[in-house]
Amino acid sequence: MKIAILLKQVPVKDAQLKVNGGGTWIDESDVTFEINESDHYGLEEALRLKEKHGGEVVVVSMGPERTKEAIKQALAKGADRAIYINDDSVRSADPVINAKILAAALKQENFDLVLSGLQSDDLGHGQTGVIVAELLGMAHATIVMETDVKDGKIKVKRELESGWFQYVEIPLPAMLTIQSGLNQIRYATIKGIMAAKKKEIKEVIPADLGLDAAELQSPGVKLHKIYVPVKTKETVILEGDPKEIVGQLVEKLKNEAKII
Amino acid sequence: MAEGILVIIENNGEQVNRLAWEALTGAQTFAAEVGQPVYAAVPGKGVTGLADEVAGKKLDKVYVLEDDKLQNYTPDGYAAALQQLINHVQPAYVFWGHTYQVRDYAPKLATVFGKVMLSDVIGYRMEDGKPVFVRQMFAGKFNADFTFEGDAPYFVSFQAGTFSADELQDGKAEVETFALDLSSVEIRTEVLDIFQGVKQEVDLSKAEVIVSAGRGLKEKDNLKLVFELAEALGGEVAASRPVCDDGWLPVDRQIGSSGQTVAPKLYLAVGISGAIQHVVGMKGSKYIVAINKDPHAPIFEIADVGVVADLFEVVPELTRAIKEAKGA
Numbered sequence: 001m002k003i004a005i006l007l008k009q010v011p012v013k014d015a016q017l018k019v020n021g022g023g024t025w026i027d028e029s030d031v032t033f034e035i036n037e038s039d040h041y042g043l044e045e046a047l048r049l050k051e052k053h054g055g056e057v058v059v060v061s062m063g064p065e066r067t068k069e070a071i072k073q074a075l076a077k078g079a080d081r082a083i084y085i086n087d088d089s090v091r092s093a094d095p096v097i098n099a100k101i102l103a104a105a106l107k108q109e110n111f112d113l114v115l116s117g118l119q120s121d122d123l124g125h126g127q128t129g130v131i132v133a134e135l136l137g138m139a140h141a142t143i144v145m146e147t148d149v150k151d152g153k154i155k156v157k158r159e160l161e162s163g164w165f166q167y168v169e170i171p172l173p174a175m176l177t178i179q180s181g182l183n184q185i186r187y188a189t190i191k192g193i194m195a196a197k198k199k200e201i202k203e204v205i206p207a208d209l210g211l212d213a214a215e216l217q218s219p220g221v222k223l224h225k226i227y228v229p230v231k232t233k234e235t236v237i238l239e240g241d242p243k244e245i246v247g248q249l250v251e252k253l254k255n256e257a258k259i260i
Numbered sequence: 261m262a263e264g265i266l267v268i269i270e271n272n273g274e275q276v277n278r279l280a281w282e283a284l285t286g287a288q289t290f291a292a293e294v295g296q297p298v299y300a301a302v303p304g305k306g307v308t309g310l311a312d313e314v315a316g317k318k319l320d321k322v323y324v325l326e327d328d329k330l331q332n333y334t335p336d337g338y339a340a341a342l343q344q345l346i347n348h349v350q351p352a353y354v355f356w357g358h359t360y361q362v363r364d365y366a367p368k369l370a371t372v373f374g375k376v377m378l379s380d381v382i383g384y385r386m387e388d389g390k391p392v393f394v395r396q397m398f399a400g401k402f403n404a405d406f407t408f409e410g411d412a413p414y415f416v417s418f419q420a421g422t423f424s425a426d427e428l429q430d431g432k433a434e435v436e437t438f439a440l441d442l443s444s445v446e447i448r449t450e451v452l453d454i455f456q457g458v459k460q461e462v463d464l465s466k467a468e469v470i471v472s473a474g475r476g477l478k479e480k481d482n483l484k485l486v487f488e489l490a491e492a493l494g495g496e497v498a499a500s501r502p503v504c505d506d507g508w509l510p511v512d513r514q515i516g517s518s519g520q521t522v523a524p525k526l527y528l529a530v531g532i533s534g535a536i537q538h539v540v541g542m543k544g545s546k547y548i549v550a551i552n553k554d555p556h557a558p559i560f561e562i563a564d565v566g567v568v569a570d571l572f573e574v575v576p577e578l579t580r581a582i583k584e585a586k587g588a
Contacts, residue, residue: 011398013399013533014533014554016556017398017401017402019402026398026402093404093406094376095367095376096370096371096375096376099371118363121398121399122397122398123397124380124395124396124397124398124399124536125367125379125380126363126379126380127363127367127377127379130335130363130364130365130367130368130371131367131368131370131371133368134367134368134371134372135371139336139448139449140335140368141364141449142360142363142364143360143363143364155452159360159518160360160361160454161359161360161517161518162519162520163456163457163511163512163519163520164454164455164456164457165454165455165456165457166451166452166453166454166455167451167452167453168334168449168450168451168452169449169450169452170448170449170450171448179518180501180505181501181502181505218409218410219376219409220374220375220376220408220409220410221376221378221406221407221408221409222406222407222408222409223404223405223406224392224404224405224406224407225404225405226397226402226403226404226405227402227403227404227405228401228402228403229396229402229403229561231561233561233562233563233564234564235560235561235563235564235565235566236564236565236566237555237560237566237567237568238565238566238567238568238569239555239567239568239569240569242569242570242573242574242577243577245567245569245574246574246577246578246581247581249549249565249567249578249581250578250581250582250585252549252564252565253526253549253582254585256547256564257525257526257546257547257549257564258525259468259469259493259525259526259547260493260582260585260586
């Protein structure tokens with residue numbers, strides 16, 4: 001089975017982020033990046049499916065140069081090769097443009113299964129996987145918690161809301177967006193890291209994928225600026241000596257929250 | 261000329277999803293500002309009763325979209341049905357609540373129209389007669405202003421709590437059964453089973469005090485700090501998603517978009533950073549106290565009291581002090 005995993009690199013979870021001078025994106029200097037959490041679970045699921053059914057796992061990733069670090073990590077964990085799209089559109093606010101570029105790369109090969117995380121921790125549109133599926137004419141399932149491939153079909157457990165789940169079956173080729181926590185992510189081994197050095201990373205730019213430049217420059221939505229949210233609530237910050245903090249907090253729980 | 265705001269009324273055949281009512285409230289407010297009509301679409305099978313309920317709200321028309329292929333939700337069925345309706349109505353805007361179901365098919369529908377959906381929007385404002393929509397980015401650390409470019413229709417889904425269903429205005433609207441034709445639509449998704457994951461053993465929605473545990477507790481053994489505090493306060497213990505994913509607590513104690521939504525008198529978040537997925541489930545709480553050693557944790561944005569300190573020092577001390585205060 002030929003599996004693609006769409007992987008995005010995002011700032012680490014506890015990064016102290018600042019908005020850049022133009023207010024158009026974050027200031028990326030001094031920021032450490034990592035594989036987007038749900039994509040990481042998607043990679044693990046791809047590796048497990050390959051171990052069970054054979055075939056190969058191809059990492060497809062787009063972004064600036066730094067993205068290669070995430071790709072190398074995925075190869076070290078066992079992905080077979082990678083397609084790296086060197087393009088900054090990943091910072092554009094339009095998920096359709098990102099999806100068009102990814103779909104163009106995927107179209108050049110016949111994947112049985114395309115996986116991605118359900119949402120990126122930076123833009124957070126949560127749409128890329130579904131749009132890619134539509135552009136490629138594939139059936140899709142989102143927020144997937146479990147996978148089972150059988151007879152040209154894939155049965156998945158989907159998370160619904162409020163603790164409900166469903167099982168659905170869709171034909172291959174298919175696109176799945178993966179929920180965090182569905183498996184245990186493996187660590188890369190020293191052997192894996194060594195082996196990754198010999199694995200292919202095919203670097204392309206959108207023009208190599210036969211994409212119309214004009215199309216990529218006319219987004220359906222425009223991001224004007226990003227900013228620290230204006231607080232709607234007056235937050236009282238308590239810090240310093242734990243005993244003093246607790247004293248003040250207990251007073252507030254009595255007089256304001258009125259629960260003591 | 262595209263005109264009107266079409267609200268998609270998500271339902272399970274018996275009940276309208278709360279977020280759909282919220283989106284309808286949003287459409288009523290938005291419509292008053294842009295001077296456009298409001299329409300609603302009720303997709304499903306056997307949903308005329310629900311359509312009548314929707315028609316009791318202030319809007320211009322309710323469309324019933326009924327078909328055997330809509331009995332169970334599938335992305336193929338819903339996208340095809342709504343594509344036909346949108347082609348007929350030609351709305352300027354299509355509004356949804358940002359539910360799991362909407363995440364599953366709305367981007368597909370927007371793509372069919374060659375459009376982009378703005379998802380998980382938390383509000384809008386009018387600037388020079390044009391709406392600017394606000395979404396969160398970087399897991400809630402920042403807000404971002406977006407506008408639509410190009411021609412309608414414009415697709416928008418709103419985060420839970422953006423509008424209040426209590427503010428829905430009543431009215432009387434016409435109900436029309438829309439002539440769908442899904443005969444040539446292939447439904448590729450076969451729905452096999454729908455079930456509840458874990459039997460709900462605690463009803464957190466009824467708790468007056470909730471002490472909620474996050475990743476900051478570091479390991480399962482440390483949960484006892486949270487249980488002791490909850491006991492001192494006479495409250496229930498809940499958790500953020502990572503705590504349940506790691507199996508420290510069962511999923512029926514999970515708060516957030518994939519767990520329960522609560523609004524207790526006191527919500528005390530211990531070692532919770534405050535990712536959007538968690539915040540949507542508790543931001544309606546009457547009084548929020550957050551304990552976190554990271555002064556930049558987004559949970560402090562919505563807290564009444566933010567305790568910037570090491571929880572391992574503060575929580576045991578707080579438990580002791582509350583016991584003492586109650587004993588006095």
